[in-house]
Amino acid sequence: MSNPVLHAFFLGRAFAEVLSEKIEDSLTNALSELGKFDAEQREHLRQFIEEVQARAQVDVTQGSTATSSSGEDSPTDLQETIDDLRAEIARLKAELKNYRAQKA
Structure with missing residues (x-):
């Protein structure tokens, strides 16, 4: 090269x-x-x-x-518990309403 x-x-x-x-x-x-x-x-x-x-x-x-x-654990027991709680709430609302009516 x-x-x-x-x-x-x-x-x-x-x-x-x-x-x-x-x-x-x-x-x-x-x-x-x-x-x-x-x-x-x-x-x-x-x-x-x-x-x-x-x-x-x-x-x-x-x-x-x-x-x-x-x-x-069963849905019926759960529904029963929910129904019981709703009934308790309704009962307490009624008692509260009566209490307020007596105070007024």
Whole structure:
């Protein structure tokens, strides 16, 4: 290679090829790492959601156990309690009305 221009041309071409390969490898590795990171984050989110749902299920189960131990687990018992409370409120309103009428 006695011609310096020809030598510079081949040197530049080799430089461009090597640089292109290195950039391609770096970009491929970066995208691969990004994909791994995304997959890991999705897995962590899935595990977090499962843990939240499991704890909520435990709370629901414990709440059902507490309700059933107090004897108010059926809808008829609950409705009966609501009806009793409404009757008590109506009775207290009537007594309050009579009390106010006597004071006036």
